[in-house]
Amino acid sequence: xxxxxxxxxxxxxxxxxxxxxxxxxxxxxxxxxxxxxxxxxxxxxxxxxxxxxxxxxxxxxxxxxxxxxxxxxxxxxxxxxxxxxxxxxxxxxxxxxxxxxxxxxxxxxxxxxxxxxxxxxxxxxxxxxxxxxxxxxxxxxxxxxxxxxxxxxxxxxxxxxxxxxxxxxxxxxxxxxxxxxxxxxxxxxxxxxxxxxxxxxxxxxxxxxxxxxxxxxxxxxxxxxxxxxxxxxxxxxxxxxxxxxxxxxxxxxxxxxxxxxxxxxxxxxxxxxxxxxxxxxxxxxxxxxxxxxxxx
Amino acid sequence: xxxxxxxxxxxxxxxxxxxxxxxxxxxxxxxxxxxxxxxxxxxxxxxxxxxxxxxxxxxxxxxxxxxxxxxxxxxxxxxxxxxxxxxxxxxxxxxxxxxxxxxxxxxxxxxxxxxxxxxxxxxxxxxxxxxxxxxxxxxxxxxxxxxxxxxxxxxxxxxxxxxxxxxxxxxxxxxxxxxxxxxxxxxxxxxxxxxxxxxxxxxxxxxxxxxxxxxxxxxxxxxxxxxxxxxxxxxxxxxxxxxxxxxxxxxxxxxxxxxxxxxxxxxxxxxxxxxxxxxxxxxxxxxxxxxxxxxx
DNA sequence: ATACTAGACTCAGTTTTTCTAGGCCTAGAA
DNA sequence: TTCTAGGCCTAGAAAAACTGAGTCTAGTAT
Numbered sequence: 001x002x003x004x005x006x007x008x009x010x011x012x013x014x015x016x017x018x019x020x021x022x023x024x025x026x027x028x029x030x031x032x033x034x035x036x037x038x039x040x041x042x043x044x045x046x047x048x049x050x051x052x053x054x055x056x057x058x059x060x061x062x063x064x065x066x067x068x069x070x071x072x073x074x075x076x077x078x079x080x081x082x083x084x085x086x087x088x089x090x091x092x093x094x095x096x097x098x099x100x101x102x103x104x105x106x107x108x109x110x111x112x113x114x115x116x117x118x119x120x121x122x123x124x125x126x127x128x129x130x131x132x133x134x135x136x137x138x139x140x141x142x143x144x145x146x147x148x149x150x151x152x153x154x155x156x157x158x159x160x161x162x163x164x165x166x167x168x169x170x171x172x173x174x175x176x177x178x179x180x181x182x183x184x185x186x187x188x189x190x191x192x193x194x195x196x197x198x199x200x201x202x203x204x205x206x207x208x209x210x211x212x213x214x215x216x217x218x219x220x221x222x223x224x225x226x227x228x229x230x231x232x233x234x235x236x237x238x239x240x241x242x243x244x245x246x247x248x249x250x251x252x253x254x255x256x257x258x259x260x261x262x263x264x265x266x267x268x269x270x271x272x273x274x275x276x277x278x279x280x281x282x283x284x285x286x287x288x289x290x291x292x293x294x295x296x
Numbered sequence: 297x298x299x300x301x302x303x304x305x306x307x308x309x310x311x312x313x314x315x316x317x318x319x320x321x322x323x324x325x326x327x328x329x330x331x332x333x334x335x336x337x338x339x340x341x342x343x344x345x346x347x348x349x350x351x352x353x354x355x356x357x358x359x360x361x362x363x364x365x366x367x368x369x370x371x372x373x374x375x376x377x378x379x380x381x382x383x384x385x386x387x388x389x390x391x392x393x394x395x396x397x398x399x400x401x402x403x404x405x406x407x408x409x410x411x412x413x414x415x416x417x418x419x420x421x422x423x424x425x426x427x428x429x430x431x432x433x434x435x436x437x438x439x440x441x442x443x444x445x446x447x448x449x450x451x452x453x454x455x456x457x458x459x460x461x462x463x464x465x466x467x468x469x470x471x472x473x474x475x476x477x478x479x480x481x482x483x484x485x486x487x488x489x490x491x492x493x494x495x496x497x498x499x500x501x502x503x504x505x506x507x508x509x510x511x512x513x514x515x516x517x518x519x520x521x522x523x524x525x526x527x528x529x530x531x532x533x534x535x536x537x538x539x540x541x542x543x544x545x546x547x548x549x550x551x552x553x554x555x556x557x558x559x560x561x562x563x564x565x566x567x568x569x570x571x572x573x574x575x576x577x578x579x580x581x582x583x584x585x586x587x588x589x590x591x592x
Numbered sequence: 593a594t595a596c597t598a599g600a601c602t603c604a605g606t607t608t609t610t611c612t613a614g615g616c617c618t619a620g621a622a
Numbered sequence: 623t624t625c626t627a628g629g630c631c632t633a634g635a636a637a638a639a640c641t642g643a644g645t646c647t648a649g650t651a652t
Contacts, residue, residue: 007429008398009332010441011385013309014610029628036303041611043629055392062618063628073391077384084380088373089307095369096351102304133303145306310639325599337640339601358647359599 011052018045019057020078023071027064034140086143090276093145098279100129105150107134108195108225109269112245114150117292124288128281136197138272147277148285152267162271162290164244168262169205172241172255173232181238181258184215191237192219193228201240208263229255244269247296269293307348314341315353316374319367323360330436382439386572389441394575396425401446403430404491404521405565408541410446413588420584424577434568443573444581448563458567458586460540464558465501468537468551469528477534477554480511487533488515489524497536504559540565543592565589 018041021031028042035042050057058065067075093100105114110132118130138151148161157163171192173181180186184206194201199221206215219237222228229246232239233254239246241255243262249255271289273282314337317327324338331338346353354361363371389396401410406428414426434447444457453459467488469477476482480502490497495517502511515533518524525542528535529550535542537551539558545551567585569578 007332007400007431008427008441010382010439011388012609013313013381016381016385017309027628036305037610038612039629040613040631043631044610047630053389053392054396060629063620063626065629070388070391074384074388077380077387081377081380081384084373084377085309085312086306088370088377089312091373092307092366092370093349095366096349100350104303131304135303139303143306145304308638323599333639334641335600336602336642340639343601356600359597359649361600 011049012045015045015049015052016078017082018042019049019071020075020082022046022058022065023067023075024079026067034143083142086145087276090145090274094147094276094279097129099127099281100131101147101277101281101285102131102133102145103148103150104133104135104139104144104146106136106152108197108242108245109150109152110134111224111226112229112248113269113296116248117289120292121285121288125281125284128285141272141274147274147282149272151270153270154266154268156268157270159272160270161273161286162293164269164293167265167267167269168243169201169208169265170241170243170246170257170262171205171238171259172246172250172257173238174235175253175256176235177238178256178258184209184213184259187215187217187238190217190219192217193231193237193239194219194221195225195228196221196223197225198240198242201242204265205240205261205263209259209261242267244296251296307345308341311341311345311348312374313378314338315345315367316371316378318342318354318361319363319371320375322363330439379438382441383572386441386570390443390572390575393425395423395577396427397443397573397577397581398427398429398441399444399446400429400431400435400440400442402432402448404493404538404541405446405448406430407520407522408525408544409565409592412544413585416588417581417584421577421580424581437568437570442570443578444567444569446565446567449566450562450564452564453566455568456566457569457582458589460565460589463561463563463565464539465497465504465561466537466539466542466553466558467501467534467555468542468546468553469534470531471549471552472531473534474552474554480505480509480555483511483513483534486513486515488513489527489533489535490515490517491521491524492517492519493521494538497538500561501536501557501559505555505557538563540592547592 018031018035021034022028022042025031025034028039028046031042032039046057055070056068057071059068103114111134114132118132121130122128133146138149139146141149152167153160153163171187177190181190192202202217206213206217220231222231225242225245228239229249231237232241233249238258241257242265246255250257271286273286314327314331317330318324318338321327321330324335324342327338328335342353351366352364353367355364399410407430410428414428417426418424429442434445435442437445448463449456449459467483473486477486488498498513502509502513516527518527521538521541524535525545527533528537529545534554537553538561542551546553567582569582
């Protein structure tokens with residue numbers, strides 16, 4: 001008997017968050033990715049929560065888990081509560097520093113599309129402070145503290161705040177290299193640069209030119225598209241270019257396109273803003289991006 | 297440069313909770329009481345949160361703190377979010393075990409009023425599992441995981457789920473002791489038991505009998521009213537009885553009231569239920585309590 | 593004036609919580 | 623059959639949270 005008896009405590013907030021993520025995403029592994037922890041951590045949180053409430057939240061299948069009726073019955077409440085919490089946190093951050101904007105983008109987009117625009121943005125919106133975070137997959141804007149996300153999406157989406165037309169593939173290289181190219185066959189003697197994230201780009205472009213010819217090319221691949229572009233600028237070979245990312249260099253002449261044919265891809269550069277990001281600054285920033293995007 | 301760059305993280309949930317409590321209650325000390333930690337812990341959480349968002353949440357006054365406009369601007373959002381979270385947690389617990397009811401009450405009420413009713417309740421609601429937590433002050437039912445709270449309130453409140461009439465004071469003692477009492481003056485030769493939480497009870501009762509007579513009594517006091525009642529049953533002296541708590545013993549004759557005069561107090565035994573506790577079980581439990589309360 | 597008090601701050605050290613690593617297990621796919 | 627995806631478990635490590643004790647400030651009481 002302790003002097004101050006331990007009164008029943010509410011559940012740990014982190015366990016609730018782990019459950020919510022696992023239930024919403026349908027698995028511990030996905031939840032662990034969203035929360036940046038290992039799946040074991042999620043498992044422990046959920047187990048604790050199950051002990052706390054005295055009921056099973058998930059059925060454990062041989063592979064994966066499935067929400068029990070109990071879990072299903074309260075999931076919407078938790079989703080709503082954590083949405084509200086995330087929204088409040090976001091609002092707090094914005095109210096504290098209205099001129100701070102945080103953007104997340106695919107690494108290649110951050111470096112090749114957004115990066116060059118930043119000086120012009122700073123010029124038009126003096127006092128603004130933009131932080132850029134590169135990541136591989138678009139985050140859940142309702143949860144992560146970003147104002148804007150810029151990624152490639154394979155679908156048209158009217159709800160996007162800005163969406164460019166379908167991206168196009170076109171080989172690009174330095175002018176010197178271009179002089180040595182006249183036919184498709186010439187490509188086979190050259191380094192054909194590509195990005196590790198889009199390994200099918202060359203094949204896709206070649207197919208769009210002549211579906212039956214069995215052309216194939218080879219060359220180094222890079223985990224960062226920006227690196228590949230740099231190598232192309234340095235004359236390392238022919239890069240399969242994503243027009244939205246390399247057009248700026250075509251316009252300046254630093255890179256040229258030895259073949260005029262372009263292959264439409266499914267990808268559209270797409271910008272979303274967080275539901276909280278309704279401020280005037282964000283609106284003006286979007287306007288600027290829109291304008292620059294047109295000139296690209 | 298780490299391989300997986302640390303992406304900006306959302307604020308720690310516990311820091312948000314600390315801020316919410318401090319802001320809602322208007323001070324770190326109060327918040328620390330609600331969350332069962334020391335004030336220093338709250339201070340650290342708030343400080344962290346201020347660093348995270350880059351703005352001051354509280355103005356530090358020489359004594360106490362005051363919300364800044366920034367803090368004020370987001371407080372309602374956080375209150376709503378944590379309310380939703382607590383409601384969801386409560387619902388989870390109830391859905392997991394619908395027959396479990398948790399009650400919080402003043403120690404004296406738990407022991408003397410509720411305790412004797414529990415066997416009868418179990419009889420009428422077989423299968424129900426009631427846990428009782430004694431505490432000194434009524435908790436915030438919107439936050440703490442209780443279904444019912446039973447405390448004395450000094451005001452009439454129509455929103456209460458059950459409220460008894462104003463409590464009355466009346467001296468009580470064992471029949472043996474009563475035989476030795478015939479006038480007020482006899483009290484001065486006897487041990488007059490009282491509760492440490494209500495040290496003014498005897499004075500209040502004496503005043504209601506004869507406001508001018510300077511009667512005063514003395515005797516041991518107890519930190520647990522239940523203990524004082526037991527002592528009275530054992531013939532240790534005359535206890536200043538709260539009718540709602542000792543009437544059961546008057547009815548059985550184990551205790552008697554040597555003086556017929558009763559003094560009305562401001563206190564009413566008051567029962568609230570949590571907003572989440574809308575189940576049939578709780579309703580039936582309240583009905584039973586109501587019925588028993590009438591017969592007391 | 594002088595002490596006292598309430599409330600908050602800080603910092604070091606400790607306790608508690610949370611996370612990871614790595615091995616195990618199961619069933620469906622190759 | 624082997625491989626793989628997804629979870630489970632446990633020990634130990636890492637991080638977060640909390641405490642305790644000493645400071646500080648300005649009202650309040652003496």
